Amino acid sequence: MNVQGKKIVLAVSGGIAAYKACALTSKLKQAGAEVIVMMTEGAKQFVAPLTFQALSRNPVYTDTFDEKVPKQIAHIDVADWADLIIIAPATANIIGKLANGIADDMVTTTLLASKAPVYIAPAMNVHMYAHPAVARNMKQLEEDGYRFIEPGEGYLACGYVGKGRLEEPETIIKVLEQQLTTAQLLLGKKVLVTAGPTREQVDPVRFFTNHSTGKMGYAVAKQAAKLGAEVTLISGPTNLSTPKGVHRINVQSAQEMYEQVMRHFEQQDIIIKSAAVADYRPKQTYDNKMKKTGGPLVMEMERTPDILKTIGEQKTSQYVVGFAAESTDVLHYGEQKLKKKNLDAIVINNIQEQGAGFGGETNKVIYLTAVGERIDFPLQSKEDVALHILQRIALQLKDDRR
Structure with a gap:
């Protein structure tokens, strides 16, 4: 897809790269x-x-209070008009304002009022770009759904050589066209993602859980929304923010997750089960805090519902993807899970490998499909892993014409 016919707002901030x-x-x-x-x-x-x-x-907008058309509020009208917005160059100042919700001029008031995708192309001194405050603000904007076109490296106007040069216009347009194409991959699809751990209560004080933080599942939900899908995220307890454009349902136990998944299951096109659901729960729970005794404690456990197996048995046209976090014979156990649970694909990772365990920002996985396709994704960010997984799913759905 190209930019032809697109309504684009270009926000220019105060740097030499203007x-x-x-x-x-x-x-x-x-x-x-x-x-x-x-x-x-x-x-x-x-x-x-x-x-x-x-x-x-076209007229150029520089002043929030300069209303060129009396019947319209300029910054609202421009915000609603845009299909997408580019900030180029984006200075440290404008990045800081946006990250903190400051709206004190035409550019910032328009950006806060718009629901269009926003692409930020930073340009500044190499040390400014590396400053912790700037990095923190950019991270916040990424979490808020803004997209970055990274600056290039080279000779800067200040005399330094390094990262901070505004990317060339041809490259910016190429990135936009790639993003516009990607944003259509799952358009119209309904995607259900599960993420995080579950907690199986013992008493009002104690519960059984696991090391999952939900980062992988949240990355999948975030990327699916960026690809145009209608995303439902069923999440166990985490400290993560809900990705932009994602409908989140909070649960605690495996039973609650099972009930919510089955409630939404039939309406979905794609189901991605990345949650680390407890396999067992205490057979007996207590309304009051258990008191310790002088001897050992033996607690009988019972199986929780097997959500993935149930989905695999009941699916009709849904494309179902499971996750397998293993520590030994990862490929063997992953293949077994793929077949036993009647999945369309499975994502396998070795939690013993550096950078591929719980809680980190990266992952290294093997992607297997029921039709025999295998892809080994190298160590990369969880968001990149999520994007590549979703791209493979979209390609498979296109081939299957589902």
């Missing part, structure tokens, strides 16, 4: 996009608004 925004405006127009430019006061120190007006053939 001159590249002129070329970006021109190339977007040449590619068939409709472009409206907004500028901060700082940006006007580098490029005159008239330049962008001539290149875009």
Whole structure:
């Protein structure tokens, strides 16, 4: 997919790289996009608004209180008009404002009012880009759903050589086109994701659980939403924020997760079971705190519902993917699980491998399908793993014409 016919708002902030925004405006127009430019006061120190007006053939917005059409509120009208927004260049200042919800000019008020996807192309001194405050603000914006076009490395206007140079306009457009194509992969699909651990209560004080943090499942939910899916996330107890555009249902026990999965199961196109669900729970629980005794404690356990097996048995057109966290004979046990539970695919990881266990930011997995496909994904971020898994699912669904 290309940018032809897209309504694009280009927000230009106050850095020397503002001159590249002129070329970006021109190339977007040449590619068939409709472009409206907004500028901060700082940006006007580098490029005159008239330049962008001539290149875009549209009025340039620089002042929140300059209402060009009396019947409209400018920053709301522009926010609603946009199919997507690009901030290029994005200075440390504008990144900091957005990360903290500050809206004190035309650019920031419009960005806070818009529901369009926002792409941020940073440009600043190499040390500014590496500063903990800037890194923290960018991380916050990523969690809020903003997308980054990383700066390039090279000679900077300040004289330094390093990372911080605004990416070239041609590259920015190429990234946008790739993102627009990706955003359609699961459009119209309903995706159910389970994530996190479960807690099996013993008494009001104690419970059995496991080391799962939910990071892998939340990454899957986040990426599925970015690919255009309608996502339901059924989550055990975690400290993670709900990804943008995802409907989250909180549960505690394996039984509660089972009930919620079965309640939503029939309406789904894709089900991805990444939760670490307890296999056993105490057969007897207590309303009051158990008191310790002088001797050992023996507690009888019973099986919890096998959610994945139930789904595998009852599925009709749903594409069902399971996860297998193993510590020995990982491929053998993963293949067994794939067959026994009638799955379409399974994601296997060795929790003993460095960077592939619970709680980390990375994962290394083997992706197996029921039709014999095997892909070994190298160690990478959990979000990248999630994206690659979803891309394989989308490709399989396309081939199956489901």
